[in-house]
Amino acid sequence: MIATAGTLHVSIHYLVILPVLILFGASLVLLIASAMWRRTVPTAVTTATTLAASLAVLVVTYFQWRCLDKSGPSSTVAHAVVLDGFSVVATAVIALSVAMAALVAHDWAVRENVRGAEYSILALASSAGAVLMTQANDLVVIFLGLEILSLGLYVLVAIDRRKGESAEAALKYFILGGFASAIFIYGAALVYGATGSTNISSVSYFLGSNVVLHPGLLYAGGALLLVGFAFKIAAVPFHMWSPDVYEGAPTPVTGFMASIVKVGAFAALIRVMISGLGTQLATWRPIFWVLIILTTVGGALLALPQRNAKRLLAYSSINHAGFILVGVWAGTVLGNAATLFYLATYAPTVVATFAIVTLMGGLGDERHSLESYRGLARRQPWLGASLAVLLLSQLGAPLTAGFYAKYSVLAAAVDSGGVALALVALLSAAIAASFYLRWTVVLYAEPDDEIDVSRVVVPRGTALVIGVGVGLTLLLGVWPGPLAALAQHATVYFTP
Amino acid sequence: MHSSLWLSALIMLPLLGALVAMLVRRREGASYAVAVVVGVIEVALSLAVATMYSSHVASAQSFDFYSRHVISAPLGLAYDVALDGLSLLMVVLTALVLLLSLLGGRDQRREPAFVSWLLILTGLTMGSFVAHDVLEFFVFFELTLVPCYFIISGWGGAERARAALKFFLYTFTASAFLLVGILYMGFAYQHQHGGALTFAYGALATTTLSHSTAVWLFVAFAIAFGAKAPIWPLHTWSPLTYAEAPTAGSIELSALLAKLGSYGLLRFAVGLLPLAQVSVRPYMLTLAVVGILYGSILACVAKDLKRFVAYSSLAQMSFITLGVMSGSTIGVTGAVLLMFNHGVITIGFFLIIGFLERRRSSIAITDFRGLQRPAPVLAALFTVTMLASIGLPGLSGFVSEYLILIGTFTTHAWWAAVASLGVLASAVYLLWAYQRVFHGRAEGANADVPDASTAERWVLVPVVVLIVVLGVFPKPVLDRITPSVHTLVTQVAPVGATK
Numbered sequence: 005m006i007a008t009a010g011t012l013h014v015s016i017h018y019l020v021i022l023p024v025l026i027l028f029g030a031s032l033v034l035l036i037a038s039a040m041w042r043r044t045v046p047t048a049v050t051t052a053t054t055l056a057a058s059l060a061v062l063v064v065t066y067f068q069w070r071c072l073d074k075s076g077p078s079s080t081v082a083h084a085v086v087l088d089g090f091s092v093v094a095t096a097v098i099a100l101s102v103a104m105a106a107l108v109a110h111d112w113a114v115r116e117n118v119r120g121a122e123y124s125i126l127a128l129a130s131s132a133g134a135v136l137m138t139q140a141n142d143l144v145v146i147f148l149g150l151e152i153l154s155l156g157l158y159v160l161v162a163i164d165r166r167k168g169e170s171a172e173a174a175l176k177y178f179i180l181g182g183f184a185s186a187i188f189i190y191g192a193a194l195v196y197g198a199t200g201s202t203n204i205s206s207v208s209y210f211l212g213s214n215v216v217l218h219p220g221l222l223y224a225g226g227a228l229l230l231v232g233f234a235f236k237i238a239a240v241p242f243h244m245w246s247p248d249v250y251e252g253a254p255t256p257v258t259g260f261m262a263s264i265v266k267v268g269a270f271a272a273l274i275r276v277m278i279s280g281l282g283t284q285l286a287t288w289r290p291i292f293w294v295l296i297i298l299t300t301v302g303g304a305l306l307a308l309p310q311r312n313a314k315r316l317l318a319y320s321s322i323n324h325a326g327f328i329l330v331g332v333w334a335g336t337v338l339g340n341a342a343t344l345f346y347l348a349t350y351a352p353t354v355v356a357t358f359a360i361v362t363l364m365g366g367l368g369d370e371r372h373s374l375e376s377y378r379g380l381a382r383r384q385p386w387l388g389a390s391l392a393v394l395l396l397s398q399l400g401a402p403l404t405a406g407f408y409a410k411y412s413v414l415a416a417a418v419d420s421g422g423v424a425l426a427l428v429a430l431l432s433a434a435i436a437a438s439f440y441l442r443w444t445v446v447l448y449a450e451p452d453d454e455i456d457v458s459r460v461v462v463p464r465g466t467a468l469v470i471g472v473g474v475g476l477t478l479l480l481g482v483w484p485g486p487l488a489a490l491a492q493h494a495t496v497y498f499t500p
Numbered sequence: 501m502h503s504s505l506w507l508s509a510l511i512m513l514p515l516l517g518a519l520v521a522m523l524v525r526r527r528e529g530a531s532y533a534v535a536v537v538v539g540v541i542e543v544a545l546s547l548a549v550a551t552m553y554s555s556h557v558a559s560a561q562s563f564d565f566y567s568r569h570v571i572s573a574p575l576g577l578a579y580d581v582a583l584d585g586l587s588l589l590m591v592v593l594t595a596l597v598l599l600l601s602l603l604g605g606r607d608q609r610r611e612p613a614f615v616s617w618l619l620i621l622t623g624l625t626m627g628s629f630v631a632h633d634v635l636e637f638f639v640f641f642e643l644t645l646v647p648c649y650f651i652i653s654g655w656g657g658a659e660r661a662r663a664a665l666k667f668f669l670y671t672f673t674a675s676a677f678l679l680v681g682i683l684y685m686g687f688a689y690q691h692q693h694g695g696a697l698t699f700a701y702g703a704l705a706t707t708t709l710s711h712s713t714a715v716w717l718f719v720a721f722a723i724a725f726g727a728k729a730p731i732w733p734l735h736t737w738s739p740l741t742y743a744e745a746p747t748a749g750s751i752e753l754s755a756l757l758a759k760l761g762s763y764g765l766l767r768f769a770v771g772l773l774p775l776a777q778v779s780v781r782p783y784m785l786t787l788a789v790v791g792i793l794y795g796s797i798l799a800c801v802a803k804d805l806k807r808f809v810a811y812s813s814l815a816q817m818s819f820i821t822l823g824v825m826s827g828s829t830i831g832v833t834g835a836v837l838l839m840f841n842h843g844v845i846t847i848g849f850f851l852i853i854g855f856l857e858r859r860r861s862s863i864a865i866t867d868f869r870g871l872q873r874p875a876p877v878l879a880a881l882f883t884v885t886m887l888a889s890i891g892l893p894g895l896s897g898f899v900s901e902y903l904i905l906i907g908t909f910t911t912h913a914w915w916a917a918v919a920s921l922g923v924l925a926s927a928v929y930l931l932w933a934y935q936r937v938f939h940g941r942a943e944g945a946n947a948d949v950p951d952a953s954t955a956e957r958w959v960l961v962p963v964v965v966l967i968v969v970l971g972v973f974p975k976p977v978l979d980r981i982t983p984s985v986h987t988l989v990t991q992v993a994p995v996g997a998t999k
Contacts, residue, residue: 396646401643403643411679415687415697419687426683445653449661
């Protein structure tokens with residue numbers, strides 16, 4: 005930032021902020037269109053816009069990567085936003101998830117007769133927030149991204165106005181989310197007080213070149229930031245909202261939320277903890293240690309008694325959040341790469357899983373008991389096998405992407421001396437295995453005559469999403485090399 | 501040095517066979533035919549590999565058919581196969597188990613899926629036995645759980661869901677220790693030597709570890725492999741699982757997959773941590789001796805035939821553990837041989853039990869009586885298998901148990917002395933079981949039990965042949981095993997610590 009004689013010159017590298025501009029722009033276009041157009045904007049148009057925007061973002065990330073290869077990582081807009089490998093890959097993952105979720109939501113909207121452009125407008129805005137979080141290099145910008153992401157989601161959760169529990173879930177999410185945001189911004193203020201800046205690079209520089217004699221303010225600030233993040237990623241004990249919201253939200257929204265919130269929040273968490281507070285590693289690591297043990301083991305144990313597919317997946321995603329935290333805990337290049345790899349494999353898997361759950365929910369989106377899956381694989385082998393593969397991937401079985409995801413974060417932890425941590429996390433995976441397997445068994449069990457055994461209609465868009473999710477899961481399970489190399493390559497370009 | 505393509509073919513053939521079996525699933529019996537053809541080719545291939553194997557490969561520590569391809573450097577993942585005297589017999593056993601369980605344990609409910617799972621399981625098990633990279637071994641080892649799980653839960657008995665889950669969770673939990681141990685060794689090596697992350701067997705063997713670390717790693721490995729083998733007290737999944745699994749599943753589990761446990765213990769725990777082994781040895785030997793006695797006692801009181809074999813297997817597998825941990829070339833050679841012999845004997849037992857189950861739809865020992873009169877051939881075949889298991893001289897079980905006991909005696913005499921009670925005990929429970937099932941007066945349904953059909957007799961022929969041949973003339977086999985075992989055992993010499 006060069007301030008001269010009252011004028012402010014800020015150089016802006018537009019390529020960097022293009023993904024946010026595209027997503028937000030598409031959202032605005034749809035908003036204006038729906039206000040100007042006399043009739044309701046057809047769902048096909050809004051979905052097509054979302055798809056076009058996310059594809060455009062994917063193309064942009066390709067050019068960003070080329071730019072990165074040529075001139076290395078850089079920051080722009082007064083160092084508030086960065087272009088580095090981590091942000092580029094995370095942006096691409098978000099774009100992919102948005103596109104997949106949009107297709108699922110389209111088929112859902114047609115089935116449920118939910119009209120209007122609201123879903124697309126809000127989803128695009130939310131994803132713009134998530135992308136902003138992956139690029140943000142300033143606590144205030146992270147907060148901005150977080151709020152844009154969350155505000156869209158609060159409304160999306162309640163988008164099916166006819167359902168009482170959706171409204172209830174939205175209210176719960178909104179109130180707790182509001183608290184978390186307030187805590188986060190207060191943490192940012194305290195860090196500003198301790199270091200004199202909210203810019204992450206400046207914070208890092210300050211902490212690297214000064215000895216903080218009275219670190220109380222800094223620690224309090226860091227802790228509050230962490231609480232804000234822990235809420236967003238649903239780490240135990242800040243997870244209470246997640247099962248209710250997962251269950252109450254319309255299923256395609258749940259899938260969308262599960263994928264992009266994780267990517268955005270973890271990207272920003274890494275930015276704050278590793279880039280900003282990396283010098284304080286020894287201080288925050290023990291806290292993470294406890295958080296990880298609680299999250300992995302808690303998520304797995306609490307999932308055991310669940311009989312509802314969406315609640316089960318909520319707890320399973322808590323368990324996954326614990327695993328991803330293991331990568332952050334490592335605090336090394338290897339750990340960051342592992343976190344990125346985990347996010348990149350987890351996001352498509354979870355969107356595809358929720359796509360199947362959406363289909364199984366049937367008209368009214370209500371059949372979510374595990375019993376309704378009985379014999380699915382016998383009636384519809386492809387659909388059943390797809391779900392089995394996705395569940396096995398979340399379990400961490402080899403030859404699926406989930407195995408290498410778990411493997412890479414655990415490897416990073418062991419490399420940093422976290423043998424006990426890795427072991428506990430893995431044992432929690434063994435607990436988690438039992439509920440994934442129970443579900444898989446139900447899929448392959450003899451169909452029950454009393455339950456309605458009508459075939460589930462698989463619309464083309466959702467079928468494509470499931471195909472992409474399963475395909476990626478298997479492809480990366482057999483051949484993880486390129487993505488692992490990309491993740492490591494991306495982390496080398498990480499702006500310190 | 502032979503081409504590694506042979507080993508790759510052994511892995512890929514069953515996997516491709518599974519694919520073909522699924523493609524032809526619409527035609528009645530076609531999948532089964534495909535599977536049998538694959539089984540025959542697999543046995544032929546494995547025998548060819550076993551014959552070609554040369555233990556005198558220069559500078560490769562008696563590994564043959566070796567090649568290594570890195571798949572992903574950041575993950576340290578590689579495709580790396582090799583064969584030596586330890587894995588040689590296991591490769592043959594894997595192929596044999598596939599063929600015999602297909603022929604003798606045919607299950608016509610949803611047959612295409614069943615044979616596909618069996619073929620997949622065979623490919624993966626083959627992969628575990630020829631894997632020369634520790635991480636690659638882990639991937640194959642862990643993957644075998646999936647087909648096993650589906651075979652048990654899809655085709656098992658009344659309590660199949662519980663049995664399958666128990667089996668899966670036991671092994672999955674235990675292997676968590678293995679993965680963390682492997683990762684620890686990989687990074688320890690990388691930190692010492694630099695370069696890319698690698699889990700190559702030869703590389704990890706040169707990692708320098710402090711003694712206490714090595715002991716902890718050994719314990720972690722022993723938990724993982726002990727749950728699989730099983731080693732007392734980690735055996736509690738096995739009776740339920742063996743009893744609930746379909747015949748082919750029981751054969752795969754006890755004849756083959758249990759060997760992954762003892763093989764892993766020998767190859768990775770003893771092989772990679774030779775010095776820790778010396779400290780841990782007395783404890784492991786004690787567990788083995790307890791397992792022998794405990795398994796023998798419970799085999800006496802088992803209520804059904806599959807549980808009976810499960811407990812007698814526990815005793816036999818504990819003999820293998822005893823040999824593996826004996827620290828003498830003779831003892832370890834005996835253990836490697838017993839892995840194969842016990843596999844063959846167990847195939848025989850479970851096939852015969854499967855035949856009995858077909859006839860009477862029951863496996864409870866009390867339901868049988870006096871079968872010798874209506875089914876003399878079946879009784880004779882059971883007798884041969886049983887006598888081999890007891891360790892009658894001239895049959896295969898004798899050679900291996902004898903080698904184990906001698907080997908252990910030279911290093912740990914007291915343990916060997918107590919363990920030899922197990923030989924006696926095996927005679928007690930086996931003869932008693934034989935008496936209850938085959939002797940006495942056959943009444944009611946037992947009187948009309950048909951004798952073994954021609955097909956059933958032919959399936960058991962290879963079992964009997966192997967039992968007799970390896971009992972009388974084990975030399976060619978021992979010649980192939982011993983050099984590799986010798987290399988492994990002599991690592992404990994002080995040079996091994998710094999090498």
